Amino acid sequence: MDNDIILDFKNVTKRFPGVVALDDVSFSINRGEIHGICGENGAGKSTLVKILSGVYPFGTYEGSVIYNDKELHLSQSSIREAVEEGIAIVYQELTLVPTRTVGENVFLGKEPVEHGLINWNKLYADTQAILDKYQLDVDPRATVRNLGVGKMQMVEIAKALSEDAKVLILDEPSSALSKAEVEKLMEILRGLKSHGITCIYISHRLEEFFHITDRITVMRDGKVITTQPTRDVTQGDLVKYMVGREMKERFPKGNRKPGEVIFEVEGLEAADPNNANRKILDGISFNVRKGEILGIAGLMGSGRTELVLTLFGEYAKITKGRIRLDGKPIEPKSARQAIDSGLSLVPEDRKRMGLVLIQSILKNISLPNLDQFSKFFSINANEEMQASLQQAKSLTIKAPNLEVKAETLSGGNQQKVVISKWLMSKPEVMIMDDPTRGIDVGAKFEIYKLMNELAEKGVAVIMISSDLEEVLGMSDRVMVMCRGHSTLTLPIAEASQERVMALATGISTN
């Protein structure tokens, strides 16, 4: 293997009050390779990235980072400097201006100017040149918000490359992409490799590493556990390194005994709020029993999230069909009504829909449940704290105390806060939309255990997931959606990946 090292971490240590984020980290990245980095949340991956990007400038950490045989001396929190050195980062959250075109975004801040005016022809020509060079299939004049997530990411990559990047760091690039888009991304990265660009690929999706990376570094608790050529490890090895223990089963076995049907949906139809002529839900029928986990599978766009939001009273108007909870018909027209009936929803996007990030964990947990602690007008702060502490403890939320802001928590802990807020409302039906998205392996396992515990207590759990393995690993029954309508509900014993896929794509109705 070519041993031309482009980035060398030597004994890098980064301390914060009370926490050592990086602990004597030493490893190297070869020029032109695709180097994967994996690790649980809190392992130190993002701290590494922040050192490389200049957020933590030289002098705020111990040890040294050797870049191109010279010590990296980024100063004063200047991201610009890192970019000028040739280190570019594509973040999980896209940083494009949606209302402007691709070309404008790529050259944002460095538009080619002639006599004080922007030379649009040159801008678009240069954009096209970059796109062609790296085989990115995007129209430079397209408005960004009309593009799919996959193409938006290509624009981000083009933007990074337009600065003549030598090292491209991709932080969780695939979490919002479809399978086809992930394939395309891999192709693009291979193309970059052939141009001599080094890529650092950070992801929770371990299986991707085996398609694309040359070597993988595993981090845990701020330390580098190992760096190995990809061909020398298996996914199981990676998990073992990440978690430090043998994960015999990815999905914990539950001890639940589903009871009688408690929640039924019959023939549900609803109109698209943006287009009254279009049916966003076109015939949904299923039921859930007490103490069971019902998985809802389907492709992106099949209407799963729209379904649960509508069930929660917060999306589309129901035009036909019935919902029954505990035998009684309900028609929630708002989240409040849904909650009062006994439903709760852990939404798909916890940052946007599940948490008030600037507020404390305490306030987030108690928000829908304030009625439990207030007589007349006053909130009893002590009762609120006590009840919230109890929730936090039983879900093992990792935080110094409940007063810290939700935005400081890791993804897994944030999700736990969302779940505990709903647990406190003692629902009969708990709907979870992609509950383990963007969460590391260890925390995922904890959430699966939680789901089991919930079901064992008699709650009916509905879980939507795009991860077929997850659906098949956790559910008692699987309902498959296809283009806005429900197809079949299969008992787990009769559900296989192929059968579910066939139903989800509409190839079969069986």
Add this chain to the structure above:
Amino acid sequence: MSSSVTEMKPAASLGSRILLAIRQNIQTYTLIIAVVVIWAIFAITTTGKYLDPQNISNLFRQMSVTAFLSIGMVLVIVTGGIDLSVGKLAGFVSVVVAYLQFYVWFALFPNQLVLPAILSVICGLAVGVLAGLLQGYVIAYQGLPAFIVTLGGMWLFNGLLLLVTQGKTIAANQAVFSDIAQGYIPAIWGFVIFVLILVFLGWNVFSSRAGKQKYGFKLRPLYLDLVGAVIPAVLILAYILSVNAYKGIPVPVLLLAVVAMVMVYIANNTRFGRYAYAIGGNREAARLSGINITSVLFRVFILMGFLCGVAGVVLASYVGYGTIAAGTGYELDAIAACILGGTSPLGGVGTVPGALIGALIIASLTNGMQMMNFAPAWQYVVKAIILVLAVLLDFYFKRSR
């Protein structure tokens, strides 16, 4: 890596605990320091006249109208909205009250003084609440943007104000009524109030400690809690001694204190207050948590309207007249006071005490510049510079955190 929430360890040493408390409250302390600095500067430039008991007494009285408006505005901005009509609404209330005082009550009740004053207050508050109901309904239930609705409201109230006054100034300086804004609490009652406050603070410390103990929560050391109670007590005592040297606590300041305490309670201890901050923090998440956003927004504007009513009554009594220019520009002072006091224009963040100190800063500046005979034009320039500087510093602090 970080400890589980089950082990709530207190911070290491006394020194670091104090530092932590300072850092958490740095915004409030910065504001108080700003007030002190401004007072010091003016004291020097006016060779001490600024700190005359009479002037300090007037200063607090001058800030009261804007302060009433700004403590209502905090909640409005916290929910992500804005109310541009508060100035003219307060002005409208003041002329309505003046009209009633001058033309109506004394015709109906020839020899009464107290009854008309009471009726005027009731009517003034009612007008404010009605206006709040109207604007609140359109904003919350019809979903129109607060900016536009209250802009229209401002014009509406201005027009109504001119209709009521018919272009004339209406006297509202009758006895008892004028005591509302121009009266003083006799010195001895001032001390009684201070003793009551002391008792309240002490009771607060002990009852909250008892409460925490009952639930098994770790208590802060007693002396820290006591220090937290002693500091405000000392400040209040200083204020009372100072105003007693002139004529006593001005009535509107007492009113302001009471109203402010109620607003603080509403903001911090009620579900309504919690919901308002949650809506401003993340509207989508608030909705999905079952908060009735419409109802909360409606009530926020009703509350604002009520406070405009209070401000309008005090304004009429303070000026002694209902004038055609009543309330002009007050909304901007109110908004500036909130922002200076730490309210974020984006919503979700802001406190009532902060807004009060913001109002005090603006009043201190105006009062000082007037005493130095600044031309009004320069007063605007100075206020503008201070406001922008303050926001700049605030952003700077938040960014480097």
